[in-house]
Amino acid sequence: MTKLEGSALQSALAQVPAWTFDAERHAIRRTLRFADFKAAFGFMTRTALEAERQNHHPEWFNVYHQVEILFSTHDAGGLTELDIAFARWVDATALAMGAR
Numbered sequence: 001m002t003k004l005e006g007s008a009l010q011s012a013l014a015q016v017p018a019w020t021f022d023a024e025r026h027a028i029r030r031t032l033r034f035a036d037f038k039a040a041f042g043f044m045t046r047t048a049l050e051a052e053r054q055n056h057h058p059e060w061f062n063v064y065h066q067v068e069i070l071f072s073t074h075d076a077g078g079l080t081e082l083d084i085a086f087a088r089w090v091d092a093t094a095l096a097m098g099a100r
C-alpha cells in the first residue's frame, strides 16, 4: 500500500466528502453522532470486528453518543486506499445505524 499523493489523493478524498483531510497526520477524520451511547458503542463493536477482518484499524474517541474516527495507514506513513475503503464502509454502516 502506497501513500496517496497529488491528484490520486484529491480523487480519493472526493470519494469521502463527509470526511475532513488532516494534513498534519495525512489522515481523514469524521465525527458521528448516534441516538445514544448504546448505539454508538454498537457501531464501535461492529467496526472493531470489521477492522479485525480487514487487519486495518481506526484511531477513535468516544464520548456518550459521539464517535470521532481517524483513518490513516501507519505502515505507509499516511492515507492509502485502505483508509478510503474503510471510510466508505463506515459511512454506509453508520447511516444504517441511524447516525448523522
Ligand SMILES: C[C@H](O)[C@H](O)[C@H]1CNC2=NC(N)=NC(=O)C2=N1
Residues within 6 Å of the ligand: 055, 056, 057, 058, 071, 072, 073, 074, 075, 076
Ligand atoms: C501487523 C499488522 O498487519 C499491521 O500492524 C496492520 C494492523 N492494522 C493497521 N491499521 C492501520 N490503520 N494501519 C496500519 O498500517 C495497520 N497495520
